[in-house]
Amino acid sequence: MCDTKEKLTMKNFIPVNQPLLSGNEKKYLAECVDSGWISSEGPFVKKFEKEFSKRMGRKYGIAVTNGTSAIDAAVEALGIGPGDEVILPTFTIISCILQIKRCGAKPVLVDSDPITWNMDTKQIESKITEKTKAIMVVHIYGLPVDMDPVLNICKKYKLRLIEDTAEMIGQTYKNRPCGTFGDISTVSFYSNKHITTGEGGMILTDDESIAEHCREIRNLYFQEKKRFVHHRLGWNMRMTNIQAALGLAQLERLDEFVKKKRWIGNKYNELLNNLSGVQLPLKKTNYASNIYWVYGLVIEKSLNQDSFEIMKNLSKNNIGCRSFFYPLHQQPVFTKEGLFKEESYPVAEQLYKKGFYLPSGLGITEKQIIKVCEILIKIFKTIEV
Numbered sequence: 511m512c513d514t515k516e517k518l519t520m521k522n523f524i525p526v527n528q529p530l531l532s533g534n535e536k537k538y539l540a541e542c543v544d545s546g547w548i549s550s551e552g553p554f555v556k557k558f559e560k561e562f563s564k565r566m567g568r569k570y571g572i573a574v575t576n577g578t579s580a581i582d583a584a585v586e587a588l589g590i591g592p593g594d595e596v597i598l599p600t601f602t603i604i605s606c607i608l609q610i611k612r613c614g615a616k617p618v619l620v621d622s623d624p625i626t627w628n629m630d631t632k633q634i635e636s637k638i639t640e641k642t643k644a645i646m647v648v649h650i651y652g653l654p655v656d657m658d659p660v661l662n663i664c665k666k667y668k669l670r671l672i673e674d675t676a677e678m679i680g681q682t683y684k685n686r687p688c689g690t691f692g693d694i695s696t697v698s699f700y701s702n703k704h705i706t707t708g709e710g711g712m713i714l715t716d717d718e719s720i721a722e723h724c725r726e727i728r729n730l731y732f733q734e735k736k737r738f739v740h741h742r743l744g745w746n747m748r749m750t751n752i753q754a755a756l757g758l759a760q761l762e763r764l765d766e767f768v769k770k771k772r773w774i775g776n777k778y779n780e781l782l783n784n785l786s787g788v789q790l791p792l793k794k795t796n797y798a799s800n801i802y803w804v805y806g807l808v809i810e811k812s813l814n815q816d817s818f819e820i821m822k823n824l825s826k827n828n829i830g831c832r833s834f835f836y837p838l839h840q841q842p843v844f845t846k847e848g849l850f851k852e853e854s855y856p857v858a859e860q861l862y863k864k865g866f867y868l869p870s871g872l873g874i875t876e877k878q879i880i881k882v883c884e885i886l887i888k889i890f891k892t893i894e895v
């Protein structure tokens with residue numbers, strides 16, 4: 511919202527995200543250029559797939575162009591199609607629903623938990639029909655979805671599980687790494703993620719045939735024997751050697767990055783502790799401690815104020831910020847065709863109206879966090895109760 515090109519060049523502007531690229535990134539990128547390996551055929555791709563999947567605790571990793579395409583591939587690889595239903599949260603990015611819609615399946619939504627902001631797992635079972643084929647969980651902002659109830663439901667009804675781990679690289683649920691729960695788990699390496707390749711993503715699975723299918727999907731369904739003969743419509747989702755080089759350098763520092771994210775979150779917690787009228791992110795649950803992918807705030811209902819005024823004000827003060835997700839059931843692209851008509855998900859609707867997040871990229875300094883908090887506290891003092 512606030513980090514326009516003009517602002518990014520301003521000295522005092524604090525962007526909503528700034529990556530840390532001070533490890534082996536330059537060295538590995540230079541290797542790409544020096545060797546001429548810049549396409550997806552280069553050696554860094556396989557190396558990154560191997561190292562990343564190992565770090566995440568999965569057998570296979572298939573590197574792709576972004577987190578959205580990883581989800582598209584997951585839906586295709588599980589054979590989801592017309593007549594099938596997939597349950598997912600309404601409070602998420604549009605990426606989660608695209609291929610479900612495009613393939614002719616029916617997206618079935620659930621609301622969020624008002625405290626963790628994740629999908630309310632208590633609502634899932636009542637949405638199951640005989641057409642339900644899969645559940646898609648999406649870990650949001652810093653805490654994972656409560657996975658035990660989801661796993662039980664999947665087992666009970668024999669459902670497939672897609673786990674969107676875009677925002678949760680390095681997080682655990684009851685000490686088990688996020689990214690290990692799905693029949694297919696997906697990851698994003700966009701520049702605001704815990705590790706980045708600029709744009710990029712990964713599909714994770716333990717199933718060899720799913721892995722092989724995802725490699726075919728990623729590569730236009732080319733066949734080995736009759737290369738230019740195609741039996742299905744595929745995608746070009748190939749990650750380049752350049753992206754993988756970046757990813758490998760970033761992966762080397764994942765533990766450090768996770769620690770820094772938690773440090774950023776705790777610093778904000780400490781400085782905003784006395785700010786009234788606002789819900790800070792939950793520090794921990796009985797299954798995880800917050801990893802603060804982003805530092806989100808929700809303005810309490812008692813304040814007659816939504817997040818947009820505050821974000822405008824932050825922007826005027828050279829501070830980058832973002833609103834929370836706009837719920838899927840309210841997206842004009844769906845409402846105009848009558849999809850989700852008469853459905854309401856009050857928690858997600860409130861989260862969009864009242865939620866926003868502060869600069870929380872890995873490159874942020876303590877001085878910048880202090881400045882953000884000082885300005886935010888000042889802005890809140892001007893709000894009439």
Ligand SMILES: Cc1ncc(COP(=O)(O)O)c(C=O)c1O
Binds near residue numbers: 578579605677709
């Ligand atoms: C939960 C979630 N899923 C998927 C994506 C899509 O990833 P990408 O931007 O790499 O396509 C994002 C992006 O931020 C995300 O937050």
